[in-house]
Amino acid sequence: MADFIQTLQTIYTFMIIGYVLLSWLPNARESFIGVALGKLVEPYLSVFRRFIPPIGGMLDISPIVAVFALQFVAAGLIAVLNFLIGSF
Numbered sequence: 001m002a003d004f005i006q007t008l009q010t011i012y013t014f015m016i017i018g019y020v021l022l023s024w025l026p027n028a029r030e031s032f033i034g035v036a037l038g039k040l041v042e043p044y045l046s047v048f049r050r051f052i053p054p055i056g057g058m059l060d061i062s063p064i065v066a067v068f069a070l071q072f073v074a075a076g077l078i079a080v081l082n083f084l085i086g087s088f
Contacts, residue, residue: 001081001085002078002081002082005074005077005078005081006074006078008074009070009071009074012041012044012070013067013070013071015037015040015041016041016044016045016063016066016067016070017063017067018033018037019034019037019038019041019042019045019063020063022034022037044066044070045062045063045066047066048062048063048065048066048069049062052065
């Protein structure tokens with residue numbers, strides 16, 4: 001079960017990174033892949049964008065914080081599952 005959670009966390013992290021990299025290319029977010037990634041990643045990133053304003057009006061660090069939070073939650077979930085499974 002821990003491997004499954006770790007795999008999902010890794011896939012979603014790569015999706016976030018891909019979405020951020022698409023912002024560097026003109027009109028890439030309007031492509032099929034950009035729209036699909038936007039629908040999957042933007043709801044999660046919008047939570048962090050509400051609390052973390054862009055630095056200097058241009059540099060958005062919310063994806064970095066979002067990836068750290070995702071890793072933290074995945075590690076916590078794995079630890080809880082290991083504790084529960086280990087207690088049986």
